Amino acid sequence: MTTETIKQEVIELISELFKDNGFDIDILEYVDLIDDLGMDSITFISIVVEVEAHFGIEVPDDMLLLENFRCLKNIVHTLSSILCDSN
């Protein structure tokens, strides 16, 4: 799976999660989920649960950090590394 594919699939997942926030999906690449969209612990767990279910992975305990999920770039990087390890 390429990084670009992962990115597009994550964008879809996160857009669904934040759909009630009324933000523009096009800016997702540039926002900080915590500072700009107010990501809290519920949203953090939601993102983790959704990406795990979608990609068929389990995020290792030591990678379950807010920092790894605070922006699209970090999420993609985290998932790429997990998917690469599992391959």
Next chain:
Amino acid sequence: MNCQNQEKINILLQNTLFYRNKSRYFEPKTVIEMPLVCKRDLQFSYNDLISDKEKNRPEIEYMKIRSSGSTGQIVEVLWNERDFVLSNLTLWRLRKKFYNITPTAKYITFHSLVYNGTQVENVANCEIKKTKVSLSINKYFISNETIDRYINSIIDFAPEWIFTQPSMIINLMSIMKQNNLISQKIFPNIKYIELNGETLLNAQRREISRFFGVPVANLYGATEVNGIAFQCPDGHMHIIEDNVHLQLFNSCQTNDGIIGDVAVTSLWNTKMPIIQYELGDRVKIYNNRVCKHHDGKIIDVLIGRSNLRMNVGQNSNISSYDLAYCIERTNTKFGDPILQYKLIRENSKNTLYLFIRTCFYGWKENIKNNVINLLKQFSQKNIDYNCVFIDEPMVVSENGKLKSMENKDDYSAY
């Protein structure tokens, strides 16, 4: 327990004064070698249970979680927020996997307690509490006369699932039936119900699922460690093995597993490590049971608590576990008629009243005789039980949960 978790727990054992003291004269290599910890330890050795590096953190940096006091003892456990969130993540993974429920799915629940310091106040101050994902209604305010006040709030909120105790949902069902409220109209978006905090009989699970038209799952957990086991759509209780480690003591082998009293270890709490903590419950861990929904160990929670006993006279006593066993045996024999039950000992007259609520009207005499005969076998005495069949949902205790056994000064007040 895998090596990684064992290593994590070993570090916590070495870095928490309470456990260092407990293992002063030996070097435990594994968790199971540690002595058991009980509720009294959490109450009276509170400060020693905080791990060394967490001791001087300011209060704002951690969470205090209090138990409901269903055993009469309220305990308080401290958590770092990250540990608490990730401990709950383990349960959310299963909710998503089994029922496609996510943390952003709106739910309705019912509250009853508010704490003033460490004291519990009987009635919560607020009627309705609302967040982005939850609507919580005060249990004591909801009744036949007041249900209309809450219907619009529930419909507007449009919850996707319900999270409460069996006694509360049974009470709600009764109110809805009496007011001709159709579940699909009040809860059009509901797709799942999760029950916790009390025994869940098969009869209850079936009736609730039938009424609301959705799957019902049982969550076995403890405030001290969060989720312990979770029920899949096929009815199997799966241990949440990435949240807790279960150890059995006072155990015995059966054909298909091992039955024993539960000691639980939290795999997440680094602030106040909970290691080999006695829950007072008895479970059966199956040897080779498999399930298409999930790998890992499957348990049966043997309902009731082995350490909660009632004096039934003639120098005899029975535990809530014994009582629950008699009820379940009777349910198995008669096709799950018993929906709720409660044994009350009226102190003033030293008389026992067994209240039973069934979900169908036949066979009452047979049901009564079967339960009482089994109870007599446990006490090995010819004790008199006055069996009373009731139609209304049973009254919960002050903590909002239904107790299976109670001593009362005057049973008629019940």
